[in-house]
Amino acid sequence: LVMGTHCTGMKIAAYPEKVDFCKGCELIKSIATEARDEYLSEQIVPTKKDTKIILAIDDNPEAIDIICKYLGDDYTVVGLLGGDDAVEKAKQIKPMAITLDIMMPRKDGWEVLRELKNDPETQDIPVIVLSIVDDQRMGFSLGAAEYIVKPVEKELLLKKLKTLEKAEKFKRILIVDNEPTTVRMMGRVLEEAEYQVTTAYNSQDAVKSIENFKPDLIVLNLTVPEIGFDVIEYLKVARGMKDIPLIVLTQKELSDAEREQLNGRIRGILNKVILSKQDLLKELKNTVQKMSRS
Incomplete structure (x- = not known):
């Protein structure tokens, strides 16, 4: 969606409530927010016991969709837009691993990674950082298991996950x-x-x-x-x-x-x-x- 004449060229972000809208665009804001909430509600947690779950945390729905396409044949991907609820979501679905973007609004990936590693219930879940930010030293110092600089290649991501699976044995x-x-x-x-x-x-x-x-x-x-x-x-x-x-x-x-x-x-x-x-x-x-x- 693109804003009307009052906000020409401003695109709806993954977090539309963060954008300052004029009154004429409140309707578009409402539609975008509802669409975002609907996207989140469609992320169904599987109930099959032996299903390997990957929690994909990113503020960009398209990035999550790409991960779903990459991993869909081998894993069930549960998407989470933004890191605000990352720890609670991880506790709820108990994923085999987490993919984590760094550049996110409100709460960036570094803060999310710290929270995950400081909580006893989530600290052992491997986290693979997927980011345009190439700061592997920071990632590994905070407890990341792997670090991949975007754009992410399917084969590399699958290889990293398979390695983590073997280590879990x-x-x-x-x-x-x-x-x-x-x-x-x-x-x-x-x-x-x-x-x-x-x-x-x-x-x-x-x-x-x-x-x-x-x-x-x-x-x-x-x-x-x-x-x-x-x-x-x-x-x-x-x-x-x-x-x-x-x-x-x-x-x-x-x-x-x-x-x-x-x-x-x-x-x-x-x-x-x-x-x-x-x-x-x-x-x-x-x-x-x-x-x-x-």
């Missing part, structure tokens, strides 16, 4: 080891890499953590058999736990019988005798990250 990690110092060091390294970590020092605590924490991956010390293999036996019989992968810590080569007992769960073997503590931590981090990308 191993988001929660349980460390089971009877050495507190080693556990703390491993936990610190993985937490710095933005994994959620919980720890256990014996098989009883490990079982409780598996039941309550529901880890995606277990780092398990096999040097103390009554800890390591007790946990493995529990995983064999516990409902929904048999496919949890393992990275094992050991001080010797595993025998064929031990490997058979692990039943193909092993994704990595770290020898605590051969590796220094520094190398052990480095190899652990690299192994987990490779699993996330595979």
Whole structure:
């Protein structure tokens, strides 16, 4: 819509209430506002449990439409015009990821990103910044997972989202080891890499953590058999736990019988005798990250 003779050339913005109108254009303002509200009301949240939802936040409806076209075959895109209600919307629909524009009126993307990362319910949702502003340092310092400078290419956006999906597979990690110092060091390294970590020092605590924490991956010390293999036996019989992968810590080569007992769960073997503590931590981090990308 373009304004009439009193406001020649002024276009209705995504937020028409921000434009100063003369009385002769109040009707157009009303129509534009209703159209914007109707657009928002049409963003239906899917109810299918396994649907991957992307929350697209932008002040430009055309930009949201482009994201819908790019991602429609793989995801359900829920559009939100502007960032005022971003945190509440994210809490409501629990998206797999959020795409976020920076240059928006009233509340810009930087402020939205800060709010998302400061709220416990939304801080773990990956945010991909999509903006004409090329300030990746600012974006990453505020917690953005990815940063793409507009114009956005479909293949690149899909690639970034697929990478985030894979990383989600191993988001929660349980460390089971009877050495507190080693556990703390491993936990610190993985937490710095933005994994959620919980720890256990014996098989009883490990079982409780598996039941309550529901880890995606277990780092398990096999040097103390009554800890390591007790946990493995529990995983064999516990409902929904048999496919949890393992990275094992050991001080010797595993025998064929031990490997058979692990039943193909092993994704990595770290020898605590051969590796220094520094190398052990480095190899652990690299192994987990490779699993996330595979």
